[in-house]
Every structure is written in C-alpha cells, then in structure tokens.
Amino acid sequence: MYTSGVIVGIEKILPLSGVCVLALLCLFNCGGPSFNFVGEWRGFRDIKALPGEDPTILRQLAKLDLTIKPNGKFELIESGLPYEGNTREQGGSMYLRIQYVLGKSVESEPSYKKVGEIELELKPLESGKLQFTDPAGFDKKPIVMERLKLGE
Numbered sequence: 001m002y003t004s005g006v007i008v009g010i011e012k013i014l015p016l017s018g019v020c021v022l023a024l025l026c027l028f029n030c031g032g033p034s035f036n037f038v039g040e041w042r043g044f045r046d047i048k049a050l051p052g053e054d055p056t057i058l059r060q061l062a063k064l065d066l067t068i069k070p071n072g073k074f075e076l077i078e079s080g081l082p083y084e085g086n087t088r089e090q091g092g093s094m095y096l097r098i099q100y101v102l103g104k105s106v107e108s109e110p111s112y113k114k115v116g117e118i119e120l121e122l123k124p125l126e127s128g129k130l131q132f133t134d135p136a137g138f139d140k141k142p143i144v145m146e147r148l149k150l151g152e
Helices: 004-029 055-062 110-117
Strands: 039-044 063-068 073-078 081-090 093-101 119-124 130-133 143-150
Touching: 039 130, 055 063, 063 143, 073 093, 093 110
Parallel strands: none
Antiparallel strands: 039 063, 039 143, 063 073, 073 081, 081 093, 093 119, 119 130, 130 143
16 A cells, blocks of 8 residues: 555656656657758869869869758759759758759750769768768769858
8 A cells, every 4th residue: 555655756756757758759769950951052072283274164163062942952063064953861961863954854865864863962060061972973082062151
C-alpha cells in the first residue's frame, strides 16, 4: 500500500518523464536547425594562368555563380554556361539535379542528357560557406563557395 506522499511524488515524476522523453525524441529525430542554402553563392576553381595567358579570362572560366531559390530551384553559371534545375536536401547536404543547359531541356537534347543524370553536391562548412562538388566535372576537386546574398 502506498502513502499519499508517494502517490503525489509519482504524479509529479510522470509528467516530467514524459517531457524528457519528448525532448529526447525531438533531439534525435528533428535533427536540430538545418543550414539555410537559399541565396546567392560564388566560388572559383583553382586554375592557374600559364605565362603569357590573360588571368582575367581564366578567372571568368574558373568562376561559379549559384543562386538557390526558396522554391527548390537553382541557377548555376559555370565557366559562362547557364544551368537550371531542382534541389533536394538529405543528411544535411543539398543536391542539385540539372534540368536545363543553355535554356534547353536535358531530356530533349541528346548531348546534354548525361549532365541531367548527375547530382552536384553542396555541403555546409562550419564557416558558413559551402563546399561544391561535381563528381562528373572536368575538375573533381571541391570548390568553396561564399555567400554573396541571403535568399529572400
């Protein structure tokens, strides 16, 4: 037989244990705050000019400009070529799938079809920058991208 003091103690403990269980579930399942990828980003491939080459032209070829929109779309200009497509987030990273090159659908243009089969990967860095990786690109080294403008 329980005394009234024990029963009152149990009544106080049960609600607190429920709160603790909910907090733990949220901690492990909610994943905490996610990185805000939306905005404008810029990065440069590490390409060095050879003696006699114009470094200004080379810098333009090395440049990547990326705009990630809040509607799950992106625009990428890489070496002067425009790409567009959809984004998806998984495991803290964002993946970009190209759907248009030079305004033409990768599905309708046979020469672009392979481009649409690859996903580009963006990983947030602790510095607030992004690591851009193109597994099918001519330069497979990751590129660090800096935010130019926060998305709206």
